[in-house]
Amino acid sequence: MRLPFGPIELPPRETFADRESLLAKVMLAPAVLYVAVLVGIPFVLAILLSFSNARAGSLSFSWVGLSNYAAVLSDPTFRRALLNTVIVTVAVQVLVVILATAAAMVFRAAFVGKRIMRFFLLLPWAVPITLAVMAWTWIFDSTFSVVNWTLKVAGLLHGWLYWLGSPTLGLIAIIIVQVWRLFPFATVIVLAGMTSIPQDVVEAAIMDGAGFWRRLFQIELPFLLPVVTVAVLFGIVYTATNMSVVYLLTGGGPADSTHVLPTLAFQRGIEGLDLGQGAAIALFLLPFLLVAAIGMLRIARRSEMGSP
Amino acid sequence: MSRYRLMRYARRVGVYVAALGFVTFAAFPFYWMALTTFKQNKDLYVSATNLKHVPWIFNAAPTLAHLKLLFTQTAYPQWLLNTLLVVVAVVLITVVVAVPAGYSLARLAGGWGEGMGIGIFLTYLIPPTLLFIPFSRLVAILGLQDSLWSLVVVYPTFTIPFCTWLVMGFFRSVPWDLEEQAMIDGYSRLGVFFRVVLRFAVPGILTVVVFTFTLVMQEFIYALTFISSVDKMTVSLGVPVALVRGDVYHWGALMGAALITSIPMAIVYNLFMDRFVEGLTLGAVKG
Numbered sequence: 001m002r003l004p005f006g007p008i009e010l011p012p013r014e015t016f017a018d019r020e021s022l023l024a025k026v027m028l029a030p031a032v033l034y035v036a037v038l039v040g041i042p043f044v045l046a047i048l049l050s051f052s053n054a055r056a057g058s059l060s061f062s063w064v065g066l067s068n069y070a071a072v073l074s075d076p077t078f079r080r081a082l083l084n085t086v087i088v089t090v091a092v093q094v095l096v097v098i099l100a101t102a103a104a105m106v107f108r109a110a111f112v113g114k115r116i117m118r119f120f121l122l123l124p125w126a127v128p129i130t131l132a133v134m135a136w137t138w139i140f141d142s143t144f145s146v147v148n149w150t151l152k153v154a155g156l157l158h159g160w161l162y163w164l165g166s167p168t169l170g171l172i173a174i175i176i177v178q179v180w181r182l183f184p185f186a187t188v189i190v191l192a193g194m195t196s197i198p199q200d201v202v203e204a205a206i207m208d209g210a211g212f213w214r215r216l217f218q219i220e221l222p223f224l225l226p227v228v229t230v231a232v233l234f235g236i237v238y239t240a241t242n243m244s245v246v247y248l249l250t251g252g253g254p255a256d257s258t259h260v261l262p263t264l265a266f267q268r269g270i271e272g273l274d275l276g277q278g279a280a281i282a283l284f285l286l287p288f289l290l291v292a293a294i295g296m297l298r299i300a301r302r303s304e305m306g307s308p
Numbered sequence: 309m310s311r312y313r314l315m316r317y318a319r320r321v322g323v324y325v326a327a328l329g330f331v332t333f334a335a336f337p338f339y340w341m342a343l344t345t346f347k348q349n350k351d352l353y354v355s356a357t358n359l360k361h362v363p364w365i366f367n368a369a370p371t372l373a374h375l376k377l378l379f380t381q382t383a384y385p386q387w388l389l390n391t392l393l394v395v396v397a398v399v400l401i402t403v404v405v406a407v408p409a410g411y412s413l414a415r416l417a418g419g420w421g422e423g424m425g426i427g428i429f430l431t432y433l434i435p436p437t438l439l440f441i442p443f444s445r446l447v448a449i450l451g452l453q454d455s456l457w458s459l460v461v462v463y464p465t466f467t468i469p470f471c472t473w474l475v476m477g478f479f480r481s482v483p484w485d486l487e488e489q490a491m492i493d494g495y496s497r498l499g500v501f502f503r504v505v506l507r508f509a510v511p512g513i514l515t516v517v518v519f520t521f522t523l524v525m526q527e528f529i530y531a532l533t534f535i536s537s538v539d540k541m542t543v544s545l546g547v548p549v550a551l552v553r554g555d556v557y558h559w560g561a562l563m564g565a566a567l568i569t570s571i572p573m574a575i576v577y578n579l580f581m582d583r584f585v586e587g588l589t590l591g592a593v594k595g
Contacts, residue, residue, distance in 0.1 A: 023497055024416035031409035031428065031472050038465045039431050045442035056444065099330075106326040117327050119578050120335040123570075126577035127338075128525045128544040131566035135337040138344065138559050146340065146363045149356035160357075184334055241435035244528040248548050262437035262529070269441045270533055278441045285438055293430055300426055 049279035056273040068280040081252075081259040082284060084171065088260060089240045089288065092178045093232050099179065100186035100231065101224070107187065108194055125185045133248040136177050140164050140249070167257035170250045174258060177245050182238060186231040193227030194220075226299060233292045233299075240288040261285055338570065344563035346370040352560060374560030375568075383538050384565050387546040390456055394542060395524050397460040402467040402520045407513060409468075410475025411501060415487070425476050432469040439465075440533045447534050458534040459527075459542070467523050471516040478512035479505075518580045525573060543569050 050068055054061035072078040107118065124132065139146055140163035151157035163173045197220055205215050221228075243262035246252060252259035252267060259267070261284050269278015343366070344352060351368040354361045361367060378384050409428075413421040443462060452458035490504045491497070506513075531545040538550045547565045551558060 020416050020497060021418070024412045024418070024421070027408035027412035027501075028417065028424070030405045031468050032424075034405055034464060034468055035428065035431050038462065039434055039439070039469075042439040042442040042446060043434060045445070046438060049442060049445075054445070056448075102326070103330045106323055106330065109323045111320070111323055111327070114327075117331050119574070120331045122334075122578055123338055123574050124334050126522070126574040127566070127570035128573065130528045130544045130548045131569055132337055134548050134562055135341050135566055138557075138563065139337065139340055143355055144353065144363070145356050149359070149363055152356070153359055180333065180337070187330075237433055237435065241437045243437050244548075247528075247532075265437065265441065266529070266533075270444060275441055275445065282438050282441060285435070289433055289435070289438075293433055296430070296433075297426065 046279050046283065049275050050283050052276045054275040056270070056275055061276070064276065068276045072277060072280055072284075077256045077259065078264060078281060080257060081261055081264040081281070084258060085240055085260040085285075085288075087171065088175055088178060089236055091175050092182065092239045093235050095175070095179045096183045096186045096235055097228060097232060099183045100190050101221075101228070103183065103187040104190040104194060107191060121187065122184050124181050124183075129181060129242075130244050130248060132181065133177060133245050136173070136180075137164070137249055140173050164250050165254055167254065170254070170258040174246055174249060174260075177249060178239050178242070181245070182235050186228075186235065189227055189231045190224060193224050196227075197223045226302070229295060230299060233295045236288055237292045241285055338567070341563040341567040341570070344559055345374055345567050346372070347560065348373070349560065374558070375564045377558065378561040378564045382551060382561060383541070383546060384543075384551075384561075386539050387541050387543045390540060391525070391542045391544075394456055394459050394463065395521050398463045398467060398524050399517050399520045401460070401464045402471050403513060403516055405464065406468050406471035406516060407475050407506075407509065408501075409472045410512075411479055411505060411509075413472070413476045414479035415484075416497075421476075425473065428469045429473045432466060432473070436466065436527070436529045440529050443530065444533050453534060454536050454540060456535075456540060459531060462530050462534075463524055463527060466527075467520045470523065471520060474515060474519065475509075475512055478509070478515065482508065482512075515580055518576055522573060522577060525569075 051063055051065060052061045053064045053068075103121070107114065107121070138144075142162050142165055145161070145163060147163070148157060148161055151161070161169060163169050202215065202219060205219055210218070240260075241262060243260075243266060246258060246260050246263045247266065250258040252263045256264075261281055265278045265282040268274050268281060272278070343364075347366060348368045348371045351366065354363070356363065413425045413428075417424060447453055447458045447462070450458075450461075452461065486504055486508060487500050490500045495503060525544060527542075528544055528548075531542050532549070535541055535545060538546065541550060543565070547562060547569070551562050551565065
């Protein structure tokens with residue numbers, strides 16, 4: 001809720017403690033400085049490093065122009081990682097939107113035990129991601145996988161699934177874990193958005209005989225679009241830039257087939273000591289971030305102007 | 309039963325079945341953590357090809373052996389302590405920097421406050437995965453390699469933008485009357501902030517503390533890049549990378565560590581979820 005009025009005018013006083021515009025800058029300065037120095041400088045350095053042959057451990061380096069970019073673009077492992085990042089990011093957002101909208105429809109209803117169920121639903125978002133990924137690694141274990149046992153007992157599986165040992169299953173496992181991690185968060189956001197659907201419009205539609213699906217697609221979803229967009233934009237950032245899920249689940253394997261940009265950047269830049277190439281790989285995340293940033297700016301501006 | 313009541317009954321059952329489905333998916337890994345933590349090894353390491361052995365339940369008596377191993381023979385207690393140190397330091401820095409900044413943006417800055425607030429929020433979108441490579445170099449230059457101080461210095465880069473945004477939203481939602489009254493009573497603008505605002509901002513500050521805590525607990529890539537000694541690791545780094553003996557994962561102890569760390573986080577998070585959502589929806593949801 002926004003205030004309908006701003007600070008009221010008071011007679012001007014001249015001490016420091018009363019000069020609002022100066023006070024505003026002084027109180028804001030530490031935050032701006034911290035971020036400018038410790039996000040701004042590394043960010044510029046990341047771009048500079050990507051044009052250099054810098055290696056970890058030595059302080060000297062020289063400019064190599066675009067050769068890091070040329071090297072990674074002609075590298076099949078990099079192209080695979082870029083493709084994987086796109087596949088995982090898109091697949092996760094599609095699945096999360098479907099699951100979260102459905103879950104929000106369910107959790108909108110009032111029912112006994114909702115509070116405790118909500119607690120369990122939010123668990124994936126609350127726990128440290130690395131610990132949750134270890135649980136999934138154990139769940140997908142090649143010998144002891146409970147998933148395989150259950151599928152076998154249900155008669156749905158005849159061979160054996162090496163979840164983290166094949167490129168396709170590895171990617172599927174990564175997508176499952178990312179969806180698991182993000183859909184509760186998206187559900188809560190969509191639930192919050194549902195309160196903004198005007199009930200009189202819905203009731204009028206029911207009176208006019210609109211069925212469930214018609215109501216869903218023609219009334220509720222259009223109203224939900226802004227919040228769903230917010231969930232998707234955050235989802236893009238959280239999925240595309242996440243390293244821990246892939247690093248701990250498959251380690252990019254087998255044979256570098258499940259790498260995403262962050263894990264490959266880590267492998268080349270930190271483990272392989274090639275800072276220049278690592279930085280160049282990581283910078284390919286920028287398009288994903290730009291999409292998210294532009295989308296969020298548009299939403300923030302629109303909500304300022306007061307339209308839904 | 310009339311057709312109407314039958315339909316209502318069916319809908320109710322449908323809601324429960326669907327809700328249970330979602331909850332099962334969400335909570336299953338935690339059930340698995342808990343089960344693994346207390347299972348004996350002979351119950352744990354049975355090949356999944358053995359269809360007669362049901363892995364979903366205890367087939368032998370539960371045991372505390374894994375937890376004992378975790379607390380007496382691994383660095384887990386040390387990691388908890390390290391994490392606590394980092395959390396306390398980062399929370400202090402974040403509160404001192406972000407609370408005045410958020411207040412400034414909400415109340416004092418006027419026209420440019422909005423744009424500046426969005427600008428600060430956007431820096432939250434620049435992820436650690438983009439910055440860890442230059443940071444590895446900066447941390448080396450500062451001589452902070454393999455030191456918890458590297459984390460204390462670097463973690464506020466993501467907690468400050470996020471918490472400034474949260475605090476700004478919080479102050480916007482608080483009525484202006486109290487401050488106005490205090491100013492009429494003769495307090496200076498700064499006096500109002502210290503004597504009046506900070507007092508009613510306690511819930512907002514508490515939210516900052518909670519989210520700084522959870523953001524720090526979630527962090528992995530900086531810790532992995534900067535810290536190499538096992539005894540200097542945090543929980544979210546040590547458990548996945550250092551709780552391995554030789555090449556063998558000790559799944560019981562590992563899941564025990566995950567479980568013990570997760571429970572308090574889940575409870576705290578659940579209490580503060582709504583405010584978190586408010587911050588993230590950027591005003592797209594009007595309360």
